[in-house]
Amino acid sequence: MPHDAQVIFKPELLVDVELPPGWRCGRHPEGTWWASGPCPKCEGDAYGPTLPPDTGGDGAVHAEREIVAAKPVAEVRADCRCNFVQGDGSTSCGRYWVVQCYEAKD
Numbered sequence: 001m002p003h004d005a006q007v008i009f010k011p012e013l014l015v016d017v018e019l020p021p022g023w024r025c026g027r028h029p030e031g032t033w034w035a036s037g038p039c040p041k042c043e044g045d046a047y048g049p050t051l052p053p054d055t056g057g058d059g060a061v062h063a064e065r066e067i068v069a070a071k072p073v074a075e076v077r078a079d080c081r082c083n084f085v086q087g088d089g090s091t092s093c094g095r096y097w098v099v100q101c102y103e104a105k106d
């Protein structure tokens with residue numbers, strides 16, 4: 001989906017949000033979780049709480065897990081960081097939400 005710039009900036013917690021496809025969770029080597037995917041509101045890039053590691057081949061993301069099944073093992077706050085101005089000098093649509101990360105089903 002293309003980015004929707006018509007979404008007006010609003011710092012708002014999205015509750016019970018249905019995340020679009022493409023969300024992934026993983027664990028940094030030091031143990032903190034990250035989540036990354038498209039913003040459910042404006043379709044821009046979103047992640048939290050930190051950038052996912054570079055997936056460029058050094059094996060650092062071997063702990064990466066698809067959000068697929070089983071019980072959630074972590075909850076990660078993610079923020080829209082689409083880098084589009086959507087009002088009030090913003091750099092995103094301002095939404096944030098909680099991502100539930102699941103263990104991959106082997």
Ligand SMILES: [Zn+2]
Pocket residue numbers: 003004005039042043044080082083084086092093
């Ligand atoms: Zn946006």
Ligand SMILES: [Zn+2]
Pocket residue numbers: 039040041042043044080081082092093094095
């Ligand atoms: Zn957004």
